[in-house]
Amino acid sequence: MLDDNEFTKAKELYSLGFKNAKADRFQPLLKYYKDLTGFKETEAAAIMHHQISQYGPVCNICGKPYRTPAAIFCAACGDRID
Numbered sequence: 001m002l003d004d005n006e007f008t009k010a011k012e013l014y015s016l017g018f019k020n021a022k023a024d025r026f027q028p029l030l031k032y033y034k035d036l037t038g039f040k041e042t043e044a045a046a047i048m049h050h051q052i053s054q055y056g057p058v059c060n061i062c063g064k065p066y067r068t069p070a071a072i073f074c075a076a077c078g079d080r081i082d
């Protein structure tokens, strides 16, 4: 998962990939993600779903993200947000 600053850079690299006709056009984005996370992602589009703030705050009970910023309860443990 990427924080908002990391995600902004990833989005820039993703946009540049669309402007590049070469077969390895998303290589700069895939390398950036691998350097940040250690995970060798092969699908550039998947990285566009890896912005941690898209998944809402972290649950105080189980530590998992609430899944959306508008969630009213934790899908993992059922804890309700007050």
Ligand SMILES: [Zn+2]
Pocket (backbone or CB within 6 Å): 059, 060, 061, 062, 063, 064, 074, 075, 076, 077, 078, 079
């Ligand atoms: Zn929870």
